[in-house]
Amino acid sequence: MTGMRDVAEEWDVRDGHTPFQGRMTGMRSEQVRMPDGSWAQRDYQIHPGSVAVLAVDQQARVLVLRQYRHPVRHRLWELPAGLLDVPGENxxxxxxxxLFEEAYCKAGQWRVLVDFYTSxxxxxxALRLFLATDLSEAEGERYAAHGEELELESSWVPLEQLVDLVLAGELHNPTLVTGTLALHTALARGGVDALRPADAPWPARPF
Incomplete structure (x- = not known):
């Protein structure tokens, strides 16, 4: 469909309040007017946004990390990722x-792979997923891990193997699933040069 795109829109809201606010995220409760004129309650998480990195080396291997995620009671394979917890940060x-903190790695080339709302x-x-290539070891003092990161595992997995595992239902992290299939598609369509530059506008989280 020519011109198909998501469009910003905001329905009428009343009785909005925040019953819980944590250190970085909170819960918002609002009454939203439906198309028939009725009001319906909507409860949702308010979130500062996130970034993630699909780092791929010259052997087409992707850097993945395994970390315990308490809400789902699983140790999941994921991509390096984190919150946009510094106001106004690019x-x-x-x-x-x-990428530095979780993998002690740096990249010479960066592109936007895909933007999406996680749930x-x-x-x-809102999450922006970057593609990082031309990889090398970082410089300087390593980041001191804490919390769940103390048991962080890392591995370099061929992209094609990740595709197979995603389609077999063995991997469940949404960022890893999205990034794996997006990169596989980009390569099948002629390569990554057509991807957006790393500083492409991001309306969901302007910077």
């Missing part, structure tokens, strides 16, 4: 920081 800089029915979290 998302590229946040992604570079996450738009229950959260306003």
């Amino acid at each position: 998302p590229l800089h946040a992604a570079q920081r996450e 738009p029915g229950g959260s306003d979290e």
Whole structure:
């Protein structure tokens, strides 16, 4: 369909309040006017946004990390990722920081792979996923891990193997699933040169 795109829109809201606010995220409760004129309650997570990095080396292997995620009671394979927890920070800089902290790695080339809302029915979290290539070891003092990161595992997995595991239902992290299939599609369509530059506009989280 020519011109197909998501469009910003906001329905009428009343009785909005925030019953819980944590350190970085909270819960918002609002009454939203439906098309028939009735009002319906909508409860959702308010979130600062996130960035993630699909780092791929010259052997077409993707850097993946395994981390315990308590809400789903699973240790999931994921991509390096983190919150946009510095007000006004350029998302590229946040992604570079996450790649350094979680993998002690840097990249010479950055592109936007895909932007998406992680769970738009229950959260306003927007995520920008970067493709990082021309990889090398980082410089300087390593980041001191804490919390769940103390048991972080890392591996380099061929992209084609990740595709097979995603389609077999063995991998469930939405960012890893999205990034794997997006990169596979980009390569099948002629390569990554057509991807957006790393500083492409991001209306969901302007910077």
